[in-house]
Amino acid sequence: MSLETTLRATLAANLGATVNGVSEGPLPQDSVLPWVTFVRIDTPRTHAIGGGNPVISSQPRFQFDVWAATPASRDLVLASLLSVVQGLPYCVRLLDQSSTYEAATGYWRARLDAKVTHAGV
DSSP: OOHHHHHHHHHHHHHGGGOSEEEESSOOTTOOSSEEEEEEOSOOOEEEESSSSOEEEEOOEEEEEEEESSHHHHHHHHHHHHHHHHTSSSEEEEEEEEEEEETTTTEEEEEEEEEEEEEOO
16 A cells, blocks of 8 residues: 555544545645645655665655635644644654645645655655
8 A cells, every 4th residue: 555545544534524525636626625635745765774674664755735714624624634644653754834825715724744754665
């Protein structure tokens, strides 16, 4: 199972009723908010750790976005998202977080960037 598949399943299962959907890539058209999207935003750096039987790990960087109709809803989903991401069974390093209003869509958005270290590529 790919890391993206695992992330999607974990987010969907753990965010539960706080969101109407979780998807990889851009926000689907006609989504019912709140919604969480994520995308891998850089190429993994592969590391071999060990001698004769090395453990291969990579550190891809992901961007998670919360899309909501109100700032209160955005903040509630963001708090849940942070809890889920920090509870992943991987080494997760939070790199950046921001919140904004998207005037073009009328949506409130929160962005979270994280590096996820895991075995495999």
